Amino acid sequence: MAERTPWSLSGALKGMFQKPTIDENTWDDLETALLSADFGPDVTEAVLSDLHAKVDRYRTTDPRDLQRMLRESIEERLSKYDTTLKLSERPAVVLVVGVNGVGKTTTIGKFSKFLGTYGRSVVVGAADTFRAAAVEQLATWAERGGAQIIRPQQQGQDPASVAFQTVDYAKRNGIEIVLIDTAGRLQTKSGLMDELSKIRRVIEKQAPISEVLLVLDATTGQNGLAQAEAFIEHAGVTGLVLTKLDGSARGGFVLAVQERTGIPIKLVGQGEGINDLTGFTPHVFAQKLVG
Numbered sequence: 001m002a003e004r005t006p007w008s009l010s011g012a013l014k015g016m017f018q019k020p021t022i023d024e025n026t027w028d029d030l031e032t033a034l035l036s037a038d039f040g041p042d043v044t045e046a047v048l049s050d051l052h053a054k055v056d057r058y059r060t061t062d063p064r065d066l067q068r069m070l071r072e073s074i075e076e077r078l079s080k081y082d083t084t085l086k087l088s089e090r091p092a093v094v095l096v097v098g099v100n101g102v103g104k105t106t107t108i109g110k111f112s113k114f115l116g117t118y119g120r121s122v123v124v125g126a127a128d129t130f131r132a133a134a135v136e137q138l139a140t141w142a143e144r145g146g147a148q149i150i151r152p153q154q155q156g157q158d159p160a161s162v163a164f165q166t167v168d169y170a171k172r173n174g175i176e177i178v179l180i181d182t183a184g185r186l187q188t189k190s191g192l193m194d195e196l197s198k199i200r201r202v203i204e205k206q207a208p209i210s211e212v213l214l215v216l217d218a219t220t221g222q223n224g225l226a227q228a229e230a231f232i233e234h235a236g237v238t239g240l241v242l243t244k245l246d247g248s249a250r251g252g253f254v255l256a257v258q259e260r261t262g263i264p265i266k267l268v269g270q271g272e273g274i275n276d277l278t279g280f281t282p283h284v285f286a287q288k289l290v291g
Contacts, residue, residue, distance in 0.1 A: 013030070013033055013067065013070075013290065013291060014291065016029050016030065016033070016063065017063040017064060017066065017067040017291075018063070019063050020063075021061045021062075021063070022055065022060070022061050022062070022063055022066055026063060026066070027048065027052075030048065030051075030066075030070075031044060031048060034047060034048070034252060037251055037252035037253075037289075038221045038222070038251075038252040038253040038256065039252030039253075039255060039256055040222065040252070040256040040260075042259075043077075043252070043255055043256050043259055044252075047070070047073055047074070047077075050073050051066065051069055051070060051073060054069050054073075055069070067290060067291070070290050071286050071287065071289075071290040072286075074255060074286040074289060074290065075282050075283055075285075075286035077255055077258075077259065078254070078255060078258065078265075078282035078285060078286060079282045079283075080258075081258055081262075081263070081264035081265075082264055083239075083264045083265060083266055083279070083280045083281070083282065084266075085211060085239070085266050085267075085279070086210050086211055086238070087115075087120075087177060087210055087211070088210075089207065089208055089210050090176055091167065091170040091171060091175060091176060091177060091178045091207055092176065092177050092178070092210040092211075093167060093178045093180065093203055093207050093208070093209050093210055094111075094177065094178065094179050094180065094209075094210055094211045094212075094213060095180050095182060095196070095199065095200070095203075095209060095211070095212045095213070095235075096108055096111075096179060096180065096181055096182065096213050096215060096241075097182050097184075097196065097212060097213070097214050097215070097231050097235050097237070098184055098214055098215035098216065098228060098231065099184045099185065099224075099227050099228060099231075100184035100185045101184070101217070102184070102215045102216060102217040102220075102224065102243060103215060103217060103243035103244060103269065104181065104184060104215045105134065105137050105138050105141055105181065106141055106243075106269075106272075107215050107241055107243060107267075107269060107277065108124055108138065108141060108142065108145070108179050108181055109138075109140075109141025109142055109144050109145040109147075109274060110141075110145060110269060110274055110275070110276060110277035111145070111179060111241075111267065111277060112124065112141075112142060112145030112146060112147035112179065113144070113145040113146060113274045113275060113277070114267075114275075114277050114278070114279075115177050116145065116146045116147070120176045120177050121174075121175045121176045121177065122145070122146070122147040122148070122175065122176070122177045122178075122179060123147060123148045123149070123150060123166055123169060123170050123173075123175045123177075123178055123179075124138065124142040124147045124148070124149045124150070124166070124178075124179045124180075124181065125149075125150045125162050125163050125165070125166030125167075125178065125179070125180040125181065126138050126139070126149060126150065126151050126152060126162060126181055127159040127160070127162045127163045127166075127180050127181055127182050127183075127199060128159070128181050128182055128183045128184070129152045129155070129156055129157050129158070129159050129162060129183075130156070130159075130183050131183075132155055134181070135151055135152060138181055139151065144274050145274060147179070148169075148175070150162060150165050150166040150169055159182065159183065159195060159198075159199055160195075160198045160199045160201075160202040161202070163180050163199045163202055163203050164202045164203070164206065166178055166180060167203055167206045167207055168206065171206065171207070178207075180199065180203070182195075182196060182199065183195060189230045192230070193230060193234040193235065196234070196235050197234075200236070209236075211238050211239055211266070212235055212236050212237050212238050212239075213237070213238070213239050213240070213241050213266065213267070214228055214231050214232065214235070214237045214239070214240050214241065214263070215240075215241045215243060216228055216240055216241070216242055216243070216257065217243055217244050218242045218243065218244050218245045218253055218254070219244045221253045222253070222256070225257055225260065225261070232261055232263065237261075237263055238263070239263065239264055239265070239266035239267075240257060240258070240261070240263050240264065240265045240266065241265075241266065241267040241268070241269070241277075242254060242257070242265055242267075242268045242269065242280075243269040244269065245268050245269060245270045251285075251288075251289045252289075254268075254285065254289075264280075265280045266279070266280055267279060267280060268280050268285075
């Protein structure tokens with residue numbers, strides 16, 4: 001069965017690039033397609049300006065050249081950032097942050113599975129101790145992902161102490177990767193950021209933090225990014241994870257979010273299954289997006 005990529009731009013662009021020549025309608029249609037794909041006005045304008053310059057420089061009127069240039073332009077912009085996960089420390093500690101409802105818990109389960117396929121041992125710390133249901137949901141996904149889990153010893157336990165116990169367990173048992181789940185919502189943003197700062201301090205007494213991954217729901221686009229800006233400002237985010245890039249998500253957000261935040265995308269989720277999380281590769285993504 002063919003791979004389903006409803007978020008791809010290529011469907012909207014197909015007719016445009018099959019025309020005999022590049023004309024004014026081509027540029028209008030391309031602008032509409034980019035904006036519809038949630039590139040945002042600034043990125044759309046920059047991409048179009050770059051393409052206009054290249055078409056003039058090479059004096060081409062062939063829409064297939066424009067298609068190739070668009071693909072290369074998007075890839076070049078995506079490649080400005082280092083998408084490599086930094087997980088060389090032992091244990092490598094990863095804080096997973098983000099607002100509730102973005103798919104943080106499922107991402108941790110999928111990330112555990114992803115790491116397991118590379119032969120890495122994983123333990124998950126359930127440091128979102130404010131919601132009992134969160135711990136149970138995390139335990140289910142950790143089990144699916146083949147990871148061990150450290151649960152709070154009592155409801156409402158200090159999240160930093162759960163994080164401490166998880167890292168301590170990994171060190172004593174030679175486990176390679178530690179994934180720490182964190183709360184997505186407290187009464188105030190300052191309370192949430194204070195909690196994250198405390199978790200960081202406690203962990204860093206035992207081991208360096210390798211990555212702070214912010215999970216974003218791609219279907220919410222720019223709105224989701226606005227909700228997450230407190231994390232970007234205060235949590236020391238080192239990488240982005242985009243979930244729900246299937247369905248109604250608009251692929252242009254991938255480029256817009258990197259350019260707006262200056263933070264690389266490191267993982268993308270494109271489905272509901274345990275195996276539907278992959279590393280982010282600009283070349284592959286640009287190819288799928290443009291066709």
